[in-house]
Each structure stands twice: as C-alpha cells, then as structure tokens.
Amino acid sequence: MADFDIAIAGAGAVGMSCALWAQMRGHRVLLMDPEPPGSGTSYGNACTLATYACLPVNDPSVLTSLPGLMFSRDSPLSLSYAHALRNPRWMLSFLANCRAAPSHRIAGHLADLLSHADAGINPLIEAAGAGDLVVARGQLSVWSTGKAGKAATAGLERRRALGVPWREVGPDEALEMEPGLHLPVKRAVHFHAARHLRDPQEFITRMHRAFTELGGSTLTAAVEAVRPSACGVELQAEGQSLTAGHAVIACGAFSRRIEGTGTQKLPLGTERGYHVMFRDEAHRVTRPVGWDEAGFYAVPHANGLRLTGTVEIAALDAPANKRRLAYIARKGAEMLGALPEPDSEWLGYRPTMPDSLPVIGRSPQSERVLYAFGHQHIGLTLGGITGRLIADLAEGRQPNVDLAPFAADRSYA
Ligand SMILES: Cc1cc2nc3c(=O)[nH]c(=O)nc-3n(C[C@H](O)[C@H](O)[C@H](O)COP(=O)(O)OP(=O)(O)OC[C@H]3O[C@@H](n4cnc5c(N)ncnc54)[C@H](O)[C@@H]3O)c2cc1C
The missing domain is CATH 3.30.9.10 (D-Amino Acid Oxidase, subunit A, domain 2)
Structure with a gap:
C-alpha cells in the first residue's frame, strides 16, 4: 500500500485547497512545500475573490x-x-x-469556471473557520x-x-x-x-490548520522528481522517498521544475x-x-x-x-x-499559460499525475474549485465542470 493516497506539491492557494478538499473527503493526504503555506504568490495578491475576472x-x-x-x-x-x-x-x-476570436473563446471558458468559484471556496472558508476574513x-x-x-x-x-x-x-x-x-x-x-479576503495568507494558514486537524500530513521539503507507475507515484523530496496513489503538481509558476511530471513540455x-x-x-x-x-x-x-x-x-x-x-x-x-x-x-x-487558461486535469503521460497550475490573475479565486475538481479526478469521479478546455494537451494556438 502507498504511504499516502494523494501527495500534493505546492502549498499556495491552489495546492492548499487541493489538500483540504481531499482531506475533507477522507483521503490520506501529504502536502509538500519547502516554504510556509501561502507564502508564495498567494501571499501578495490583490485579495479579491474576483468572480467577474x-x-x-x-x-x-x-x-x-x-x-x-x-x-x-x-x-x-x-x-x-x-x-x-x-x-x-x-x-x-x-x-x-x-x-x-480566441480572446472571446477564452473569456467563455473562464466565465464557466468562475461560475463555480464560490461553490469551490465557500466550504473551505467554513472548514478553516475563516468567515471573519x-x-x-x-x-x-x-x-x-x-x-x-x-x-x-x-x-x-x-x-x-x-x-x-x-x-x-x-x-x-x-x-x-x-x-x-x-x-x-x-x-x-x-x-x-x-x-475580498482581509489577509489571503492568514486564510491559507487557517486552511492548513484545518487540514492538519483532520489528519493531513505536511512535509517541509521541495519535491525534486516524481516517478509514476501503473499503481502509483514515487516522489523524491530532499533525500526522502515517498509513495502515493496520485501526485498533484500545484507549484504555481514553478510547476515545470519537478522532473518526471511531463510539465517541462508545457508552455x-x-x-x-x-x-x-x-x-x-x-x-x-x-x-x-x-x-x-x-x-x-x-x-x-x-x-x-x-x-x-x-x-x-x-x-x-x-x-x-x-x-x-x-x-x-x-x-x-x-x-x-x-x-x-x-x-x-x-x-x-x-x-x-499563453492562453490564460489554467491547467486542471490528468497528465497526458500518466493518470497518476494530476496538474493544478496556471491560474494567472485569479488563482486565489479559483483555488477552491480547482481543489474540488482535483479531488474528483483522484477519486475517478466525473467532475460537474467540463475540463476539456483546461486539459494539458489542448492546443495553445
Ligand atoms: C500582483 C498580483 C495580484 C493578484 N491579485 C489576485 C486577486 O486579487 N485575486 C485572485 O484570485 N488572484 C490574484 N492574483 C493571482 C494569484 O495570486 C495567483 O494566481 C495564485 O497565487 C497562484 O497560486 P498557486 O498556489 O498556483 O501558486 P503559489 O501561491 O505561488 O504557490 C506555489 C507554491 O509551490 C511551492 N513550490 C515551488 N516549487 C516547489 C517544489 N519543487 N516542491 C514543492 N513545492 C514547491 C512554492 O513554495 C509555493 O508555496 C494576483 C497575482 C499577483 C502577482
């Protein structure tokens, strides 16, 4: 049996939301990041749950x-x-x-995803006890x-x-x-x-606390490489080797830096x-x-x-x-x-990504590796729904959002 059901690289707004959704669904989750949760790009943004963007x-x-x-x-x-x-x-x-034409098509896909944003983040706000933020x-x-x-x-x-x-x-x-x-x-x-959130990093810190209280595990280390196989994924992180049923790559702008994920090929x-x-x-x-x-x-x-x-x-x-x-x-x-x-x-x-659409879905190389990055100007807004969709994919459930526009192997024009 693998050490964890799901291992998540990256504890920004996106990775932390993936971790909390999966833990709330009862999975054994490992969150990995060399830095404190929410201290990357998710720390310094304009704090807005920008469902209009x-x-x-x-x-x-x-x-x-x-x-x-x-x-x-x-x-x-x-x-x-x-x-x-x-x-x-x-x-x-x-x-x-x-x-x-592409600009209008992209706006349509973003509007579809944004229409689910509140449903994705509200349960996390509640679980984190962050209503006051x-x-x-x-x-x-x-x-x-x-x-x-x-x-x-x-x-x-x-x-x-x-x-x-x-x-x-x-x-x-x-x-x-x-x-x-x-x-x-x-x-x-x-x-x-x-x-808007009065303090995005405080929100992510509270999500992390809720995740830990629900039994989630955290490793303060950078993921260096992943090796997927038919039954799971092996992850290397600063001298440690771990196994998981699925690996989620949610390292924001740094998501191309982990070997074996297939992300290096993406623009x-x-x-x-x-x-x-x-x-x-x-x-x-x-x-x-x-x-x-x-x-x-x-x-x-x-x-x-x-x-x-x-x-x-x-x-x-x-x-x-x-x-x-x-x-x-x-x-x-x-x-x-x-x-x-x-x-x-x-x-x-x-x-x-050059078409301003996030990548949310399975790696074309292995269904054991899931991608959750590329949220450009609206990652704080879309983190919650991304986390729910990733939990669906890890469970083999059919998500209620059409993920085809966000597939890694789409045409980027
Ligand atoms: C100026 C500005 C204003 C913005 N305003 C808004 C706004 O108002 N509303 C909104 O919705 N969005 C806004 N955004 C966008 C939003 O901040 C981003 O889309 C979002 O923070 C991306 O989240 P993330 O989790 O993908 O990345 P990040 O927050 O960058 O998190 C990535 C994490 O991955 C970790 N990591 C990196 N490499 C590894 C590795 N090898 N192993 C493990 N972990 C690793 C990093 O340490 C980091 O913690 C704004 C962005 C900027 C720059």
Missing part, C-alpha cells in the same frame, strides 16, 4: 499597444524583450490568443478618462452576456462609496458579487506583479478599487493599504524591477492623494 489579458488592444510598451514608463504592462526572444513559443502563442463589499472599477471608460463598454457587455453581474455607478456615487479617491472619476462600475510562463504596502493607510479604501487604465488595485488589507497589480512579462529569476514599484507608488498617489513612504515591497509570479 473572466476577460483574459489576451485582448486585441494588446496587439495595437505593443509598440508603445517598448518606450512608455507609464504603462501597466511591461515586457522584457530579451525574455520574449528567449521564449518565442510562449510569446507568439500569447499574442495569437490576443486576436478577437471575508468581506462582501464587491469590487469597484474606475476610469479616469471618458475615452477609456467608453472603450471599456464592449468588455463590460461581454461580461454581462457571460453571466457576470455589475452595476453602473455614477462618479458621485463612486465617491460616496470610496471618499478616499482623488481621481477625476469619469466612469465607475461595481461588481457587487465579488468579495507555462509568468506574468510578474508587484505590491507596495502602507501600514497605517488601510482606511483609504473600503473595498478593492481597481483603477482600470493604470492596471492596479488599492486594497484594504488587514496589515495596511496594499497597492498591487501591473503585468511584467519577464523571467522568473530576473531581479525585481524598481521602475515597476515606482510606477505603482506614483500612480497610487494620483489615485488616493499623497501617501507616506511604503513600509514594504513585493514581487510575485502569476503562473500563466
């Missing part, structure tokens, strides 16, 4: 704005051209998916120019057609909802079904993102507020005001780009008025 970064507007990105210091999207040239497969596929005040998106506000209409209507509820809010009402805004608000939309890339924290300024906003043109959010985190977002397409191991951090701090002051010096800064790695 079905429009991918792959958008026709990227194709027209690309030349400008090369020179602008004021763009929410930045690209390392050296990195792009070293990774032509990811880059070309990403750009091909910016055409209107959840705030149901929606998300407010604002535009500071009439031109950008108008340009957003097509995307907003597409979301509505895909079942995402939102409400147009006039500039006066937006300022009543968020009096701390200093922007000239020209358009505002309230995604009232969205929620997993990263969209890097940043945050800056201001310890005593959380009162500036009462819910996540996204300044659309600037590509970032102001979020009331339990530990202060968090300004976070932007997309930087660059290597996993490249140093933090100080210009990105300066951009967020500068734009934050435009959005909210003068701010003190930040108390901390952070760089994180969104795990992104």
